[in-house]
Amino acid sequence: APENTLAAVDAAKALSVDWVENDVQRTKDGVLVVLHDTDLKRTTDVEEVFPDRAPWAVKDFTAAEVAKLDAGSWFGKQFAGARVPTL
Numbered sequence: 001a002p003e004n005t006l007a008a009v010d011a012a013k014a015l016s017v018d019w020v021e022n023d024v025q026r027t028k029d030g031v032l033v034v035l036h037d038t039d040l041k042r043t044t045d046v047e048e049v050f051p052d053r054a055p056w057a058v059k060d061f062t063a064a065e066v067a068k069l070d071a072g073s074w075f076g077k078q079f080a081g082a083r084v085p086t087l
Contacts, residue, residue: 002043002075004034005082024087031063032087044069044084 001007004022012020023036040046040056046069053060063086072082 002072002079002082004036004043004085005071005079006085007072007079007082025058027061027063027066028059029062031066033058033063033066034085034087040066040069040084043074044071045073 001011009020022034024032025035025038026032035043035058037043038058040058040061046053046056046061049068050056050061050065058066066084067086069084070081071084072079
């Protein structure tokens with residue numbers, strides 16, 4: 001499952017993993033999102049959705065904008081539509 005997604009947490013639970021470690025970033029409007037990288041490029045479709053917003057730093061996007069991104073397709077078709085989780 002794609003890292004730092006709910007699917008990844010579910011997969012860990014299915015394997016009886018006792019805990020998971022997630023990284024957190026803060027959006028422009030102060031919402032905490034579960035994401036390892038400080039930018040959205042590697043694990044979302046941000047380049048397609050917001051092509052004119054490079055370098056796509058999390059801190060430059062609102063939570064509503066991040067919620068529009070696909071955080072699963074990069075990992076596999078079965079994860080298409082996965083979203084960046086919030087806390």
